[in-house]
Amino acid sequence: MKVMVLGAGVAGIATAYYLRQSGFDVTVLEPQLAAGRETCCVGCGMSGGVAPWVARSTVLQTMRGLLLRHGPPALRPGTGWQQYQWVWRLLRNCSAAGRAASRERLLRLTGYGQGCFAELCEAAGLDGAGGRCGMIRVFYDRQQLEMAVADMQRAVSNDLSCSLLLPDEIGRVEPALHGVRHRLAGALYWPGARSVDCCGFAGGLSTLARAAGVEFRFGSNIEQLPGEGDRVQGVRVNGALLRADHYVLALDERARALLDGLGIAVPMHRFRSHALAYDITDAAAAPHSTVFDSARGVTITRFGRRLRLHGMQELAGRRPDPQRRHALAMVADTLFPLAGDSRSGEFQAGLCHVTPDGVPVVGATAYANLTLNIAHGGSGCAVACGTSRYLADRLAGRTPEISGEGLDIFRYATC
Numbered sequence: 001m002k003v004m005v006l007g008a009g010v011a012g013i014a015t016a017y018y019l020r021q022s023g024f025d026v027t028v029l030e031p032q033l034a035a036g037r038e039t040c041c042v043g044c045g046m047s048g049g050v051a052p053w054v055a056r057s058t059v060l061q062t063m064r065g066l067l068l069r070h071g072p073p074a075l076r077p078g079t080g081w082q083q084y085q086w087v088w089r090l091l092r093n094c095s096a097a098g099r100a101a102s103r104e105r106l107l108r109l110t111g112y113g114q115g116c117f118a119e120l121c122e123a124a125g126l127d128g129a130g131g132r133c134g135m136i137r138v139f140y141d142r143q144q145l146e147m148a149v150a151d152m153q154r155a156v157s158n159d160l161s162c163s164l165l166l167p168d169e170i171g172r173v174e175p176a177l178h179g180v181r182h183r184l185a186g187a188l189y190w191p192g193a194r195s196v197d198c199c200g201f202a203g204g205l206s207t208l209a210r211a212a213g214v215e216f217r218f219g220s221n222i223e224q225l226p227g228e229g230d231r232v233q234g235v236r237v238n239g240a241l242l243r244a245d246h247y248v249l250a251l252d253e254r255a256r257a258l259l260d261g262l263g264i265a266v267p268m269h270r271f272r273s274h275a276l277a278y279d280i281t282d283a284a285a286a287p288h289s290t291v292f293d294s295a296r297g298v299t300i301t302r303f304g305r306r307l308r309l310h311g312m313q314e315l316a317g318r319r320p321d322p323q324r325r326h327a328l329a330m331v332a333d334t335l336f337p338l339a340g341d342s343r344s345g346e347f348q349a350g351l352c353h354v355t356p357d358g359v360p361v362v363g364a365t366a367y368a369n370l371t372l373n374i375a376h377g378g379s380g381c382a383v384a385c386g387t388s389r390y391l392a393d394r395l396a397g398r399t400p401e402i403s404g405e406g407l408d409i410f411r412y413a414t415c
């Protein structure tokens, strides 16, 4: 059976690899000239830690941040009415039942995705590139810490082993935070989380997929997905119609326009996310774990001799906002003041695509030969590895290792 995978981000490459492993004849179509160029190589690190959207504390924080200039993530007046529609849906999902459903789905995907991510790192020979370094989520505010602890206690059954650290215990796990412990209310710690440079991961995984027999057609910009009855007729690329038995859509926000043409409405919106990377000048003053600053929504990851901060998301266009550079540098200077010169860093912005419930859209559609694996901006690369494996199992007729309940596009049918 011939399958076309549309898009060569982490989701597209991992789907192609797993499908090929299951015996399918797989072609990947991608407009860029290499895999993973669009999002993965714009300052993205990847950690297999728990998705921050899981927490009630994060949803509340996000809503508060929508109104703040330097809060995560911010609204920008005048950048389109869709952002207000998206926020309306986010608010609607904030009922206790809505949050509980999203949390269960994300935890299901995160636990599974971590395992798949580790497996793919090993298969691609990338285990030495970052590896298991743990993840610490720091809190300045006692109330937020308590909310997050309650969220994590509900998640115990999902095997995401996590422990609470009081301020005096933080330095034992992450010595570089010892000097600022008096500012912190506490932290949550996931010892098993891994961090890998996302760009390197996408490159390594595409090499693995190619060696397994996946064909990559770069420079292929998908213009249209014509449909007839309950089937997609093909993929229009540079005016020509390419055909396969099945199509897996793993695109970014541009998926929306293509799916609109098929009458499928996906409520995902793009967030601009900022990244700042700079050289470490004092190795002992820089963290070994990945650190997530809960107040600002910023992740700090060490890759060799570089420290990378990412966050400061907003519902807006692609151009970096210079104000966000200062805000990221401020987070670095607060937590790791002696690690290096944050003002000298390289600053970038990239786009993430997020649904209002934070859960990616994964599974079948009303078209019998079209499957979706999209909107991973809120859950991250490790989850994309897990959803890819889940889809390959389904298409191969095997029983997937996780349930697909509430992951597909039909969950929005009643919204």
Ligand SMILES: Cc1cc2nc3c(=O)[nH]c(=O)nc-3n(C[C@H](O)[C@H](O)[C@H](O)COP(=O)(O)OP(=O)(O)OC[C@H]3O[C@@H](n4cnc5c(N)ncnc54)[C@H](O)[C@@H]3O)c2cc1C
Binding pocket: 006, 007, 008, 009, 010, 011, 012, 029, 030, 031, 032, 036, 037, 038, 039, 040, 042, 043, 044, 045, 046, 047, 198, 220, 221, 222, 223, 250, 251, 252, 254, 255, 273, 274, 275, 299, 310, 349, 350, 351, 352, 373, 374, 375, 376, 377, 378, 379, 380, 381, 382, 384
């Ligand atoms: C600055 C930044 C930092 C991040 N840091 C982290 C992190 O630390 N950890 C983490 O887990 N996640 C992080 N993320 C999120 C992560 O990058 C995304 O979750 C992930 O890249 C999503 O992968 P994807 O394959 O779904 O989408 P993408 O990587 O966006 O891939 C979609 C692909 O579709 C292609 N495409 C688009 N339109 C067409 C078309 N018409 N025809 C053909 N192909 C098309 C694009 O070129 C692209 O290659 C970060 C994101 C950003 C922007």
